Amino acid sequence: MLLIPVIRSLPALENGEHEEALHFGFHTENGHQRTEDITFTVRPETDETKALEKETPKPVEYRGGYSFISADGYQYRVLYKANKNGFQPYVTAHKIGGKSENTNKTLT
DSSP states (O other), X not given: OEEOOEXXXXXXXXXXXXXXXXXXXXXXXXXXXXXXXEEEEEOOOOHHHHHHTTSOOOOOEEEEEEEEEOTTSEEEEEEEEEETTEEEEEEEEEEOSSOSSOOXXXXX
16 A cells, blocks of 8 residues: 655745645555545734634635445546535446446446
């Protein structure tokens, strides 16, 4: 299994806030895969920001996906976004091997 975490900072905003991003993913020998991207806002630590802590923080957003091959011979892929609007998945599947006919399907 290969696991690669990456953390990076995005450019600072005028008020000193900046966004942090985290990415990781892995692939396994049996065809399972997973990736995820997370972004969130970081505020500099000052007396002024302590007073602002009572405010509602900006939402965190997760984007990612995973795929796997099921016993029925389909590879299922789930891409998703999760944020203040909830979990929003997009699912597709396609037949591995077999006939050359169109065997793709989209599940929502």
